Amino acid sequence: MRREIAMTLATVPEYGSAQTTRKAGHAVVAGAGMAGLLAARVLADHFEQVMIVEKDSLPDAPVTRKGVPQANHIHNLHEAGRRTLEDLFPGFSEDLIAAGGNRIEINSDSRVFIEGDVLAHGPGRLPMYCASRPLFELVTRRRVDDVDNISLREHCQFIDYIVGETAPNVEGISIRQDGRTEEIPANLVVDATGRTSRTPDWLAEHDYPTPTVDEVHIDVVYSTALVNRPVDAQQTRVVLPNPPRKRGGGMFPVENGRWMMTLFGVHGEHAPPDPEGFADFAASLPIPDFKRVIDEYGLASEMIEQYPFPSNKRVRYEEIDRFPDGLVVVGDGIASFNPIYGQGMSVAALEALQLHHVLAADGTDDLAHRFFQRAETVVDDAWMLAVGSDFQFPQTTGPKPTGTDLINKYLSRLLRKARTDGKVADAFNRVIIMEERPTSLFRPRILWRVLTPSI
Numbered sequence: 001m002r003r004e005i006a007m008t009l010a011t012v013p014e015y016g017s018a019q020t021t022r023k024a025g026h027a028v029v030a031g032a033g034m035a036g037l038l039a040a041r042v043l044a045d046h047f048e049q050v051m052i053v054e055k056d057s058l059p060d061a062p063v064t065r066k067g068v069p070q071a072n073h074i075h076n077l078h079e080a081g082r083r084t085l086e087d088l089f090p091g092f093s094e095d096l097i098a099a100g101g102n103r104i105e106i107n108s109d110s111r112v113f114i115e116g117d118v119l120a121h122g123p124g125r126l127p128m129y130c131a132s133r134p135l136f137e138l139v140t141r142r143r144v145d146d147v148d149n150i151s152l153r154e155h156c157q158f159i160d161y162i163v164g165e166t167a168p169n170v171e172g173i174s175i176r177q178d179g180r181t182e183e184i185p186a187n188l189v190v191d192a193t194g195r196t197s198r199t200p201d202w203l204a205e206h207d208y209p210t211p212t213v214d215e216v217h218i219d220v221v222y223s224t225a226l227v228n229r230p231v232d233a234q235q236t237r238v239v240l241p242n243p244p245r246k247r248g249g250g251m252f253p254v255e256n257g258r259w260m261m262t263l264f265g266v267h268g269e270h271a272p273p274d275p276e277g278f279a280d281f282a283a284s285l286p287i288p289d290f291k292r293v294i295d296e297y298g299l300a301s302e303m304i305e306q307y308p309f310p311s312n313k314r315v316r317y318e319e320i321d322r323f324p325d326g327l328v329v330v331g332d333g334i335a336s337f338n339p340i341y342g343q344g345m346s347v348a349a350l351e352a353l354q355l356h357h358v359l360a361a362d363g364t365d366d367l368a369h370r371f372f373q374r375a376e377t378v379v380d381d382a383w384m385l386a387v388g389s390d391f392q393f394p395q396t397t398g399p400k401p402t403g404t405d406l407i408n409k410y411l412s413r414l415l416r417k418a419r420t421d422g423k424v425a426d427a428f429n430r431v432i433i434m435e436e437r438p439t440s441l442f443r444p445r446i447l448w449r450v451l452t453p454s455i
């Protein structure tokens with residue numbers, strides 16, 4: 001069957017349910033964020049029982065919970081992530097729309113301001129599904145709940161790994177629930193506890209090599225409000241920061257007749273958390289649309305949420321030569337990126353797909369090593385995009401990937417071309433939505449368009 005668009009990130013093969021025949025053993029996932037839910041879904045093909053433990057309560061409603069404070073802010077689900085979710089949970093996109101989400105067309109509903117102007121619209125169709133992060137998570141969790149061999153325990157705090165007598169390998173986890181401690185044996189444990197994962201400390205405490213942690217400091221602060229939206233208004237706006245302009249924003253149509261509007265600044269800039277200051281910051285952006293919708297439709301509440309995000313962070317598990325059997329880490333626990341590029345959930349989805357492929361190929365033998373190698377291919381591209389852009393600012397600190405300045409120079413030229421050339425804009429958009437790799441922007445047909453002077 002021909003697909004609507006090419007599959008996901010060009011490096012990750014599609015999900016294949018036919019590859020999954022064996023079902024034995026128990027797996028435990030710590031953390032029921034997007035990465036944990038997606039990992040559990042693929043583990044359910046390979047293990048007899050999968051248990052997810054989550055410290056928060058998980059109500060059947062799209063609400064922000066304590067363990068995922070970033071959920072108050074814009075969450076774009078890129079097409080690579082959406083399509084992976086659709087493959088793992090057929091009908092996911094329809095479920096999302098039925099629950100209040102929106103489907104927009106990037107090539108008609110959106111305006112993206114970058115490098116001093118708005119990008120041209122590309123040819124063809126480029127869909128995007130918009131919703132709040134709590135709604136994305138709720139729709140995913142409901143589908144996970146429907147999987148027979150997955151159980152979900154809320155109010156259940158993961159406290160430590162159970163250590164086997166040999167090696168020491170991981171043979172399960174201990175948890176605390178209602179004041180009681182309990183041990184849950186497992187053949188595989190997945191750490192999906194997010195950016196604050198304690199696995200690196202645990203490795204150090206158990207005489208394993210500790211992974212290098214790369215941090216690239218961008219000091220981005222998000223300020224987010226809900227703005228009233230006429231039900232049929234689908235306008236989507238993005239302003240990306242470029243030196244010397246440290247300010248930017250995003251505005252996406254979410255459920256309940258609202259736009260979610262996030263204004264952000266890097267390296268010391270941020271929108272104030274009061275309605276007046278927020279509106280003034282919106283007025284300072286290079287396109288008038290943010291301020292115009294605030295004036296025309298009004299903020300839905302006085303509440304402006306803030307979230308400081310200091311650095312891109314990457315734990316280099318793929319580089320260490322000894323790692324305990326019975327354990328893998330996924331999602332933000334491996335890498336978390338400057339959120340303005342909206343990559344985290346899609347990276348988590350593609351990592352789940354990689355987990356599926358390594359389990360299908362060779363079961364749990366040498367699983368962590370094989371998984372981290374494959375996860376690296378996903379993380380590399382997202383990292384190159386986020387960190388590369390952040391290094392446009394001279395204030396950005398941290399390990400700079402080789403070739404960054406040269407790539408930035410080329411991208412800057414490409415984006416200037418993309419103001420008038422829809423095909424170049426389309427090539428760029430397909431990298432942003434993670435359907436194509438960043439290297440696709442150097443293909444001869446794009447290179448030629450970028451380097452040919454405009455008439």
Ligand SMILES: Cc1cc2nc3c(=O)[nH]c(=O)nc-3n(C[C@H](O)[C@H](O)[C@H](O)COP(=O)(O)OP(=O)(O)OC[C@H]3O[C@@H](n4cnc5c(N)ncnc54)[C@H](O)[C@@H]3O)c2cc1C
Pocket residue numbers: 030031032033034035036053054055056066067068070073074075076077078156157158159192193194195222307309330331332333336339340341342343344345346347348
């Ligand atoms: C401000 C901001 C905006 C973002 N915007 C986007 C975006 O536009 N698009 C996008 O794709 N991504 C975005 N992201 C990233 C995205 O939120 C994550 O990358 C993605 O959700 C995957 O996260 P995760 O599941 O690995 O971790 P988390 O979402 O952090 O989930 C971890 C889970 O583990 C639970 N947990 C933690 N410790 C324990 C414990 N000891 N016991 C039991 N449970 C535990 C937590 O309660 C939580 O449920 C954004 C991030 C931030 C900070």
